Amino acid sequence: MSLFVRRQLPIAIVSITAILVMADYFFRIAATGPIVRDLQNWGIILSAFALGFGAVNLFIVHTRHISKQTSNQWPYSIWLLFMVALFAGVGVFIGPTSTQYMWIYNASYFALSATLYSSTGFYIASGCYRALRARNVQSVILLVVGGIALLRNAPMLAAGYPILIDIDGWVNSVPTTSAQRGIMIGAALGAIALGVRTMIGRETGFLGRRTEAER
Amino acid sequence: MSSLWKKLEDVPREVLYGLFLLAFIIPMLSPFGLPIPISADVRKWFATIDALPAGSTIMIDMGYSAGGEPELGPYAVAVTHHIFKKGKLKSIYMATSIDGVQLWETLMAEVKPEQYGAKYGTDYVHLGYMAGTETAMAKVGTGPMPSTDYKGNSIAQMPVMEGIKDATSFKLLICYTTGGDQSEGWVRQWVTPYKTPYLSCVLALMIPTMLPYYRAGQIVSLVSGATAGQYELLNKIPARGIKSADVISICHILIFAFVVLGNIAYYARKASEGSRKGG
Amino acid sequence: MREKLQRGRGKEVEEMAVDLASVIQIWLAALFTIWAYSFAFRDNAFFKFAEHTFVGAAAGHNIVYAVDNVRRYGWDPLSKGATLYAVIFLLGLVLYTRYHKKYFWLSRFPLAIMVGIGVGLSLRAIVTAEFIAQIQSTAGMKVVGVDSFTAFNNLLFIVIVLAVVYYFVFTFPVLHGGSRGAISTFARWAMMAAFGYSFANALLSRITMIFGRLDYVMNTWLPLPGAILALPLALILLIYSMIPAKKRPWPK
Amino acid sequence: MLYAGRIFAFGMLIALALIMIGCMEMAKKKLPTFRKLAGLDALPEMVGRAAEMNRPVHFTTGLGELTGTVAPQLVAGLAVLGYLTELAAKYGVKIVYSVYQPQVMPIATELMREAYIRAGKAEAFDQEDQIRFLSSEQFAYAAAVQGYAERERPAANVMIGPFYAESQLFAETFFRVGSIQLAGTARGYQIPFFAVVCDYLLIAEEIYAAGAYLSKDPVQGGSIQGQDIGKIIAWVMMFVGVLLTAAGSPALMDLLKM
DSSP: OHHIIIIIHHHHHHHHHHHHHHHHHHBOOTTHHHHHHHHHHHHHHHHHHHTTHHHHHHHHHHHHHHHHTOTTTHHHHHHHHHHHHHHHHIIIIIOTTSHHHHHHIIIIIIHHHHHHHHTHHHHHHHHHHHHOOOSSHHHHHHHHHHHHHHHHTSHHHHHHOTHHHHHHHHHIIIIIHHHHHHHHHHHHHHHHHHHHHHHTTSOOGGGOSOOTTTO | OHHHHHHHHTOOHHHHHHHHHHHHHHHHHSOOOOOOOOOHHHHHHHHHHHTOOTTOEEEEEEEOOGGGHHHHHHHHHHHHHHHHHHOSOEEEEEESSTTHHHHHHHHHHHHOGGGGTOOBTTTEEEEEEOTTTHHHHHHHHHSOOOSBOTTSOBOTTOGGGTTOOSGGGOSEEEEEESOHHHHHHHIIIIIHHHOOOEEEEEOGGGHHHHHHHHHTTSOSEEEEGGGHHHHHHHHTOOOHHHHHHHHHHHHHHHHHHHHHHHHHHHHHHHHHHHHHHHO | OHHHHHHHHHHHHHHHHTOHHHHHHHHHHHHHHHHHHGGGTOOOHHHHHHHHHHHHHHHHHHHHHHHHHIIIIIIHHHHTTOTHHHHHHHHHHHGGGGGSTTTGGGGHHHHHHHHHHHHHHHHHHHIIIIIIHHHHHHHTOOSSSSOHHHHHHHHHHHHHHHHHHHHTOOSOGGGGSGGGHHHHHHHHHHHHHHHHHHHHHHHHHHHHHHHHHHHHIIIIITTSTTHHHHHHHHHHHHHHHHSOTTTSSSOO | OBOTTSHHHHHHHHHHHHHHHHHHHHHHHSOOOOOOOHHHHHHHHHHHHHHHHTOOEEEEOOSOOTTSTTHHHHHHHHHHHHHHHHHHHHHTOOEEEEESOGGGHHHHHHHHHHHHHHTTOGGGOOHHHHEEEOOSSHHHHHHHHHHHHHHHOOSEEEEESOOOTHHHHHHHHHHHTTOEEEEEESOTTTHHHHHHHOSEEEETTHHHHHHHHHHOOHHHHHHHHHHHHHHHHHHHHHHHHHHHHHTTOOHHHHHHHO
């Protein structure tokens, strides 16, 4: 009984929900429309609830650091939790588009986010120089195509040598698109298989930890 | 000799990074004003908006995160200028990115729609961030539209929402995004069922994975945010995009030079090692 | 055009400089930018501080929009009398039982609904958008009745798609035996061309982004009073903090 | 009753689902045979090199959770970890797994211990030292892995799983310290970084095949065989379609549009 409720039932809910959503798309049935519309609303509300997970995880990890006084970490942990509280407090109580919120957002989060992700550019540049070497056929292909694209992506060179635009256009529309399409067809089948496995209860990652009965 | 080649083959990263930084800073201090060619994809995007009949409504997804703003922001600014400048178009914004509201505020502060006589609620509205990505797209697609805007104000009385029921009410879909879930999600949730014409602006690194859709006709025009300068030229409103063009040129030339240097050093070292072994 | 641009920037800075709050904001944003970039050179305390700020802020930002969305899409209809929304509210809260040692399995029910919607939305569209539409587009390519360059390109395109799909067949080893292995080699070469192209595009992407941040530091922050002195100071401190704790006199 | 224009898609979806389920059932009786995967074949050589150099082997799975959509990639990575650990134990090479997600720790410990037992070297396994939980924050985790790379200069680095921006940092850093690298991910945006910088590459779906081949899990194996049949269907449809288009017949196109 308990295994049914704890394991089979959630899987059944997945299948029924998925079948409803698909049926509404493929079949002209009046009954499914309103149900699926409600389901989509629910999906959004549940996704919104799930947005809080990150903060809870951080809270668990960093309160542990603070209580254990992990060396070289706990002061940062206090600061991190303070930032969570600051953003949540200002955003919820004053408003996410208030002057105050926009101020902290632009001063910290915006600047940091944009910088952190762009910093990988340094590694890509270094990787370009170190790894784009003509060692064998594959690396020659990488080098030649990469080199052409590098030159084309410099607007000044592209303007001076329009042939670069033509060559790049060819690389883009013939080998790149076709190879990506082959990969896409494979990946689409992978996604379909994942969906099917989830619906028949063979992919149970979402169930999380296992209960006693399931072990 | 071979030790010199060895050094050139493995220049310390601090040196490389330093030169890379200089390649940014020098053109920023004294811009060269190098030319910028305009690509066919950008022209197509521009023409698509230009060809919209008066009174058309556009769905615009602020799908980029703060991390991608430096690349996608300038393009979004240029397109927004174009839409307002052309006039008689209604823009309905929504955000599938959690930063899509704050970044929209920044975008509007930069564009200043009032200079074109555009009014919030009449010509444009922002429905706010909606969690769930593809679920959110599907929900807006089937309708009904949310009842409030991003600030929680009722939108029922706003003229911009007149006659808007679901995806079929839109003549065009635009998405600026840093995420594959968004750029591909719109193809799945809107283009596939409703055949809405779709303009997609993504990070340059996402272009190759999006190409199969483009070639299959599921996207009208696919561009990267790095082409903002080209759109600014078409628009005749210079901004961040044009400013970045010199830097982009110089950085690419530097990296290309390093790639060439690395290869020469690699082969020279091999040759000198080979000759030593032989001799 | 360019000059106008530069002048425009200058004026902006002037206007902003009047407002103290903006000045502090710019200082903070600029310092965070410098600290975040320092990571590319070496891990250090300032980077660690910046990173924790970022992670905390992002989590806080998510909470803000969790509340915003729950309020707009859940609470508003509920307070207007749609009682069914009480159930979904409850389910939303039940999601958080995942942190409970004993009752964590309760969270499987709301998750099952989310997963079910996700699977349904994805399956129904993927089969068309990423499978049939791609087959259709490839099958519809003309190799006769077009000029020879187009015919060649289309033929090459078709051959590459077919080879790459072939490459990804894993469980029928007979397809890859003997000389048929050449098909896979060719597919791999074609994919390498695509990856080389993507790699170069990634560099373009990152350069544009780095430009955005450096532009901010140089044209928004540096013109502010004192910034030009603060920059070298910040850099010296950064370099100092990159020295391993054992090798520097203080702090250990 | 079906919407026009969605009939063929519906039929195709049902057909594919049935094929996949059928293959999973069949795999319970007999596992499908896999073709050779060039990347996997490189592993013994990489571990051998580490043994010669007397340096460790590093392994990591990137970001992502066991409960999310990228979980299958993580599972595939762990299957490779089991195999790699056994190899390392046999050669007497130390293998270190850098962990991002704490929930993986118990699974990985079990996997690695079993691998050491299979190699007959149970006593050589040092859990504390070899499975290192670094951080659940992307850049802190990345910084820790990079720090490890610079300090210990492992002879080989293997990365299989769902990678995000850290792929670029890892690939470059391990390349610079001279590690020979095998990498694989199904996250499309990250594959190019691995392709350019790493010595051996598992491209996209290949990591699932590698995982299924090594774990001998009938569900995974059967699922891959089902997908393979889907690929063959796609292949034949494209091939026939091109011929029909060349012959001027719109038959297939009309069918697909149904």
